Amino acid sequence: MAKLDKRRKGVFGPPMGKKYLIFIDDVNMPALEQFGAQPPVELLRQFMDHKKWYDLKDTSGIKLVDIQVITAMGPPGGGRNAVTSRFLRHFNIFSINSFSDETMVRIFSIMVAFYLKNNEFPPEYFTIGSQTVTATMDVYKQAMENLLPTPAKSHYTFNLRDFSRVIQGCLLVKSKSLENKRTMIRLFVHEVFRVFYDRLVDDKDRAWFYQLMTKILKDHFNEAFNMVFDHLKQGSK
Structure with missing residues (x-):
């Protein structure tokens, strides 16, 4: 008023x-x-x-x-x-279809390849870049299917902006910061956890998401989660 x-x-x-x-x-x-x-x-x-x-x-x-x-x-x-x-009955109703998986992968793959090429990344990182896009797609679809909004979890709504945030976060890396290909994989996991995991509010959902990321790394990068983050173990140098 x-x-x-x-x-x-x-x-x-x-x-x-x-x-x-x-x-x-x-x-x-x-x-x-x-x-x-x-x-x-x-x-x-x-x-x-x-x-x-x-x-x-x-x-x-x-x-x-x-x-x-x-x-x-x-x-x-x-x-x-x-x-x-x-x-x-009081409204004009407009319905917007979601992008197909192929369209989303193509859009973001072109963005990643353009960035890697313009910033003179070594050729072997182009494969990691395309794997990052398909892995993000898998995470996005799994989150949409399994992390459904409820009155207690009304913020469990995931859309194209979340997909974009993960990719944009991964593209902040500079070629001089790379030690090996696992650096990009760690960055991908970090961005996924930042965008998706940090919104989860109970331990059951967090445990499910951790298991999902373990499977994602195995399926898309052929890497074990524990090995990628082996340097974080207590006592490791």
Whole structure:
């Protein structure tokens, strides 16, 4: 209300000549109550139907004008619920398809190859670069499939930005910093843990992710996790 101007008694809106856009993300995340309704969504529907809120002090009506609502939601499942048609009827609905695996691998492989070539990396690192992209794809898909958002873990939402952050982090390395190919593999693991692992909130998920990374290193780099990080063992030089 502090951002709205009073037009006349009981009517509020943005400054004259302007409109407010309200963006609501994950609109289908509220948990269902006993009878299947989602109270936050029903409050929004009430506003969309009647353009009105109610003052909590005296329950007088507050009419809001020149306001448009934009929302975003993912497909139902994993803590996301289907919202009612009574709410959806107020919106024009746009659906965006995900990139195919082949498209994503091609896009990021070109980015990695371009960086390695322009920074004069030795030829043997080009293979590690392409393996990094396919390994990141595997981690991304496994996280999307197994680390589903719930009301207690609503931040378990992974998208193309997370994929990009891993690759961009790996491309911060300079050729003079490389000791051997394991340096790039360690950097890849570090970036994956930074982007994905650091968002996990319980030990079961963390243990699952550690086992996943052990398998990823074996499948994509033909390396054992313990050997790649052997230098971190206590007493090692």
